[in-house]
Amino acid sequence: MHGEVTLSGAKNAVTKMVIASMLTSDPCTLRNVPILGDLELTMKMCEGIGAFVQLNREDHTLSIQTQKIDDFHISSTVGGLNRLCVMTVGPLLHRCGEAVMPLPGGDRIGPRPINFHLQGLQQMGAKIVEHAGYYHCSAPEGLHGATISLPFPSVMATENLLITATLARGVTIIENAATEPEIMDLVKLLQKMGAIVDFKVGRRLVIEGVKTLHGASHTLLSDRNEAVSLATAAYLTRGNVYLRHAQQEPLLAFLNTLLKMGLRFEIDDEGIRFIGDSKNPPAISLETDVHPGFMTDWQQPFTILLTQSEGMSVIHETIYEDRFGYTSALVKMGAQIGLYPKCLGEVPCRFREKQFMHSCVVSGPTPLVGTRLDIPDIRAGCSYILAALCAEGTSEVYGIEHIERGYEHLDEKLRQLGARIEKIVAE
Missing domain, CATH: 3.65.10.10 (Enolpyruvate transferase domain)
Known part of the structure; x- marks a missing residue:
């Protein structure tokens, strides 16, 4: 891309x-x-x-x-x-x-x-x-x-x-x-x-x-979740993508994680360029956390990237107790993913000893193959699209209303970057 x-x-x-x-x-x-x-x-x-x-x-x-x-x-x-x-x-x-x-x-x-x-x-x-x-x-x-x-x-x-x-x-x-x-x-x-x-x-x-309060005008900040999703797509497809209006400060934890993995990006006053590489990135351990930590909404797209990384990666989810349900579909595509109730990390976790499957181990790199994917929620839905982009063959993704709840014209933006996506409206 x-x-x-x-x-x-x-x-x-x-x-x-x-x-x-x-x-x-x-x-x-x-x-x-x-x-x-x-x-x-x-x-x-x-x-x-x-x-x-x-x-x-x-x-x-x-x-x-x-x-x-x-x-x-x-x-x-x-x-x-x-x-x-x-x-x-x-x-x-x-x-x-x-x-x-x-x-x-x-x-x-x-x-x-x-x-x-x-x-x-x-x-x-x-x-x-x-x-x-x-x-x-x-x-x-x-x-x-x-x-x-x-x-x-x-x-x-x-x-x-x-x-x-x-x-x-x-x-x-x-x-x-x-x-x-x-x-x-x-x-x-x-x-x-x-x-x-x-x-x-x-x-x-x-x-x-x-x-009393009075009226006002305000310009919103850019969407940091959309930035992470599209940046991940660039690395998964070994591409080169410039995201205009991407802002460094809200993405600090994400950018630090990229640096730890040796992934390249360039920041200027108008946005950030994410540059893929011919080599597979190394495995990593990461934990979601409240801001300024690694955001829980970034966990799903990053898991896709870790399926293509060299070695065994660990993700410790500390915000939601049941946010790895989407990984069963990735396993069907060929990913090697295991879920565990233990806290595989150092961040203080409110799910400790509660038997929630809130830690994830990903072994890679594993080639993914296209399949039918049914979207359970917004972020998992975008991750399924990312998995389909780097998988061999064609995937059919259902439940795109979840994606349209949280992303503006994601299919158009991906097509603009070179993805082959066809949106089919059911009669």
Whole structure:
């Protein structure tokens, strides 16, 4: 694969920013917006409760204004498809005093409970009752600041409590907060809207509540997951790919791993070039971790690369307990992969002694052969495409709606770089 593509805006940032815009009745504008299935779902969810949304697909600009809330009920048709509906509770409680949302769904990568969210909201004064598949939330006296200690630095719980705290009375302290680049980007938007947010040492996030927020404009950072997927494709196919708008800082842990494996890349002011080699890369041991560690969403594409590496590689997954389910399909393609419940690493792991298959050993290099692949979730789906690109023969990949939820026109970008991909629409 050779050539140049421009990265889209961050999928993990845009949906939270759209929801954050509902904190004000003023219009907000987002630029560098990725056109994704998850964004479409979020737009429908916001429109259902009163937001007016305009998406310009040509220049990737989204304008949103929620002048008034028409309905504080989140539809199960949209809200039940992923966990984003829980993010609406804070804005709805601030503006209506009530919120009703369905129990959320999402990717099949193991349990992803929202108890951190609910416990934090309750500490801020929310009353939450579960009934008939819905959470009924109320805050008759309004929400107030609190000191919330997260048991684990959950990204979405941090974002949810951060959004909610901006208009809560008093000061909110989130201890053991996540600090991912997408959270920093959300903070930038909130600050433009008038929020007072301060990062302290030791993963402490301090938010001073304000009475009102106003509209703002913001340009999203680039998607670091898309960057890793396309960079991995370059190495798998021994190609040379330039990713315009790839940013060094959000990719530091990934780039360090490439350096340890002797893989080449070149950074300039406009992007990063990833340069494949005729030799197989060496095996490596790596562990996923919260930012600034090696991101869990990078684990799946990197596993494909390790099937083509020399020797035995080890991956220790510390974020999700059941994120290696996709490897059974790779074994059918010829990969030599073993899963283990033991912690094969040094990062403190909450799954120790719990018998979850959260460590993976990959032996390589192994030639892969094309086959039928059924996608279980977004990142595994992209990895299946990468495996198919370096496999001999043709592969058929089903369930591409998962990919379209999280990647903007991935098939087009891969074709632009030389991949032979045909999208078939079922009649």
